[in-house]
Amino acid sequence: MTAVVETPVINPVEPFLRMDRMPHIWCPGCGIGTTVNCFARALIESKADPEKLAVVSGIGCTGRVAGYLHVDSFHTTHGRAIPFATGLKLANPSLQVVVYSGDGDLFAIGGNHLIHAARRNIDLKVICVNNFIYAMTGGQTAPTTPEPATTTTAPYGSYEPAFNLPYLTESAGATYVARWTTYHVRQLTRSIVEMLQKKGFCLIEVLSPCPTLYQRRNRLGDALETMKYYKERSKTRHGAPTSEVGLTMQGDIVVGKFVDRDRPDYLESMRRRLAEQLGDKFAGVGVLA
Amino acid sequence: MQANPKGVLTGTHFLDGDQACCEGALAAGARFAAGYPITPSTEIVERFAWRIPTVGGMFIQMEDELAASIAILGAVWGGAKAFTVTSGPGFSLMMEHIGYAAMTETPCVFVDVQRGGPSTGLPTLPAQGDMMQARWGSHGDYEIIALCPNSPQECFDVTIRAFNLAEEFRVPVMLMMDECVGHMTEKVVIPRAEEIEIYPRRHTARGPGEYWPYETNGDLVPEMAHAGEGYRFHITGLTHDERGYPAMNAAAQDRLVRRLKNKIRAAADRLALYEEEATEDAEVVVVSYGITSRVAQRAVEMARQRGIRVGKFRLVAAWPFPAARLRELAQRVKVFVVPELNCGQMVLEVERAAAGMARIIPVTHAGGDVHRPETILEAIVEAAR
Ligand SMILES: Cc1ncc(C[n+]2csc(CCOP(=O)(O)OP(=O)(O)O)c2C)c(N)n1
Ligand code: SF4
Numbered sequence: 001m002t003a004v005v006e007t008p009v010i011n012p013v014e015p016f017l018r019m020d021r022m023p024h025i026w027c028p029g030c031g032i033g034t035t036v037n038c039f040a041r042a043l044i045e046s047k048a049d050p051e052k053l054a055v056v057s058g059i060g061c062t063g064r065v066a067g068y069l070h071v072d073s074f075h076t077t078h079g080r081a082i083p084f085a086t087g088l089k090l091a092n093p094s095l096q097v098v099v100y101s102g103d104g105d106l107f108a109i110g111g112n113h114l115i116h117a118a119r120r121n122i123d124l125k126v127i128c129v130n131n132f133i134y135a136m137t138g139g140q141t142a143p144t145t146p147e148p149a150t151t152t153t154a155p156y157g158s159y160e161p162a163f164n165l166p167y168l169t170e171s172a173g174a175t176y177v178a179r180w181t182t183y184h185v186r187q188l189t190r191s192i193v194e195m196l197q198k199k200g201f202c203l204i205e206v207l208s209p210c211p212t213l214y215q216r217r218n219r220l221g222d223a224l225e226t227m228k229y230y231k232e233r234s235k236t237r238h239g240a241p242t243s244e245v246g247l248t249m250q251g252d253i254v255v256g257k258f259v260d261r262d263r264p265d266y267l268e269s270m271r272r273r274l275a276e277q278l279g280d281k282f283a284g285v286g287v288l289a
Numbered sequence: 290m291q292a293n294p295k296g297v298l299t300g301t302h303f304l305d306g307d308q309a310c311c312e313g314a315l316a317a318g319a320r321f322a323a324g325y326p327i328t329p330s331t332e333i334v335e336r337f338a339w340r341i342p343t344v345g346g347m348f349i350q351m352e353d354e355l356a357a358s359i360a361i362l363g364a365v366w367g368g369a370k371a372f373t374v375t376s377g378p379g380f381s382l383m384m385e386h387i388g389y390a391a392m393t394e395t396p397c398v399f400v401d402v403q404r405g406g407p408s409t410g411l412p413t414l415p416a417q418g419d420m421m422q423a424r425w426g427s428h429g430d431y432e433i434i435a436l437c438p439n440s441p442q443e444c445f446d447v448t449i450r451a452f453n454l455a456e457e458f459r460v461p462v463m464l465m466m467d468e469c470v471g472h473m474t475e476k477v478v479i480p481r482a483e484e485i486e487i488y489p490r491r492h493t494a495r496g497p498g499e500y501w502p503y504e505t506n507g508d509l510v511p512e513m514a515h516a517g518e519g520y521r522f523h524i525t526g527l528t529h530d531e532r533g534y535p536a537m538n539a540a541a542q543d544r545l546v547r548r549l550k551n552k553i554r555a556a557a558d559r560l561a562l563y564e565e566e567a568t569e570d571a572e573v574v575v576v577s578y579g580i581t582s583r584v585a586q587r588a589v590e591m592a593r594q595r596g597i598r599v600g601k602f603r604l605v606a607a608w609p610f611p612a613a614r615l616r617e618l619a620q621r622v623k624v625f626v627v628p629e630l631n632c633g634q635m636v637l638e639v640e641r642a643a644a645g646m647a648r649i650i651p652v653t654h655a656g657g658d659v660h661r662p663e664t665i666l667e668a669i670v671e672a673a674r
Contacts, residue, residue: 018523021534051519056363067523067535072516074366075525075535076359077389083323083356087363087371088516090347091321095367095517116352274342283295283345287320287369 013040029223031182031208042192056085058105062129079109103130118172126203131210139213146249164246175200177259181207183230292485307332309441313448320346321371323360330402354379358386368515372398388427394459402471405656415468416656417630432553435463435608453488469580502533509552561611564603571600578604588665615642624672628652
């Protein structure tokens with residue numbers, strides 16, 4: 001037998017991942033890893049300084065993202081990634097702060113924080129992985145579960161209307177709102193690059209399969225089947241009114257960049273107001289210990 | 290380290306306890322506060338919001354206490370000294386983040402200006418009903434430090450101590466005030482910055498690449514780094530190992546939880562902070578704290594005039610409880626009289642410390658008012674009989 005010398009092929013996203021924590025906990029076919037790959041590629045593309053980037057997650061399968069990224073990363077409490085990130089960003093405005101969490105974490109238990117951060121226009125970049133379900137806890141109803149999908153807590157099918165996340169986020173004041181699916185890896189990557197360059201509260205919703213708990217339970221096939229669905233039923237409509245992008249079970253999916261506008265962010269408004277009122281007495285907002 | 294003069298309002302002032310607490314926080318170096326309005330604590334953050342722009346830092350009014358209590362933790366990891374302020378109903382909402390702060394060893398201060406409870410209770414009236422909640426309110430095993438000032442001057446002094454202990458032990462420190470102490474106005478002397486000792490953040494001296502966030506190097510308290518400094522560290526509320534990585538097993542849990550407890554327990558004697566008066570020959574000792582200690586003072590004086598050998602033991606630190614000292618006293622004191630503005634909370638600790646060696650007479654009060662000195666006096670008289 002001849003010895004085979006293997007040349008290690010280093011995946012370009014590896015420097016952004018905690019390789020010492022691999023393998024990750026996500027199931028085969030789960031979409032969360034795909035979004036992380038897009039995120040890492042967006043970091044490479046946007047030449048983001050990994051030392052000036054912090055990722056904050058809540059709790060859930062998506063909430064585990066923070067732990068796999070090789071940046072300053074915080075795995076917080078369920079629903080509270082945004083207020084933690086708010087404190088972090090305000091204490092050190094030079095940080096790029098990304099919030100990476102699930103739809104339940106961000107829009108159910110954390111919904112109040114999300115709308116207030118958007119209203120204040122805190123400079124946070126939110127990536128919301130929407131798998132239509134509470135995955136980490138075993139497949140219960142989420143605020144995004146479409147009627148009449150079956151979950152473990154809606155065994156006869158859900159009869160609650162679901163939130164339209166882009167519509168809600170835009171109404172609350174976000175400066176950038178987009179939606180993609182894990183089928184749209186290039187578009188998603190580009191969108192993350194764009195979002196990282198914006199100032200203010202931004203959110204990208206990424207539809208992502210949870211084959212283990214959502215697709216299979218609802219007899220929607222596996223991850224591949226879901227990709228086919230995303231491919232066939234997604235309609236790109238940049239600038240679509242967010243009131244029209246609500247999702248239905250297995251219906252059309254409007255994707256694209258819906259909102260891209262500018263307004264002063266929280267720190268800018270604060271600085272302007274205090275400087276105007278206090279003149280030379282205003283000592284600035286630097287808070288480092 | 291000395292205090293930064295920017296935050297120190299040196300001079301003699303007339304301040305209420307809430308205002309004095311705010312000045313203490315500024316003197317201690319707090320430059321970030323997040324809060325949600327609630328009587329009778331709001332004056333602390335109102336003053337902070339007014340003062341901080343000229344000191345350098347910020348206040349943000351959050352959408353609720355869950356948000357306020359974790360925004361401060363984010364700010365700490367961003368490099369700030371930070372605190373939040375509330376009263377009973379808000380304190381209940383903050384419990385999850387007291388646990389998160391304990392688990393992640395985030396130095397921070399929670400101020401609870403206690404009012405009558407449970408629930409909305411008596412928004413404008415005093416109580417001391419959150420003392421056990423301060424110790425046990427979040428789930429799981431952990432330790433905290435809780436201090437209970439009894440005057441505006443002490444609100445200033447003890448707030449500085451609270452921040453210093455938070456930094457030294459990397460724990461959430463509770464400042465357990467009450468409506469009376471918060472709203473009473475008295476003389477407060479604020480010293481010069483050079484006279485105020487500040488415990489600096491335990492920032493690591495190691496460089497990125499040689500640092501893990503929960504490596505303790507033989508000590509019980511690990512060193513900190515802040516986001517944005519190049520360390521690229523991970524922090525989680527999950528049980529974690531020295532690297533800060535999740536470790537889902539009983540051995541890691543045992544190692545972590547025991548260290549979190551031991552770092553406070555091992556220092557319990559040093560952390561015990563109390564005031565003792567005339568306990569040398571006392572057969573009765575009144576144990577009290579906060580506003581109740583001032584009423585008790587009057588009762589003790591009245592009892593002494595009657596010739597009763599009564600001493601006074603005032604808790605300045607409620608947690609960790611100074612059990613060792615009370616156990617010593619229990620060997621020669623006949624009775625401990627324990628008045629408090631609740632139906633019997635810290636008295637349970639006194640009982641535990643006394644371990645049957647001395648009799649215990651609780652003087653309970655459901656809150657809404659303070660005790661009458663005569664009520665405490667009656668208990669002292671009965672005790673001495
Ligand atoms: C305060 C609190 N309540 C409930 C839970 C249990 N819990 C953990 S993750 C989760 C839901 C996660 O769903 P989602 O945010 O959609 O994330 P996914 O797991 O689907 O990625 C819940 C309810 C918790 N950890 N903390
Ligand atoms: S349960 Fe669902 S969301 Fe969680 S890892 Fe598995 S596939 Fe992904």
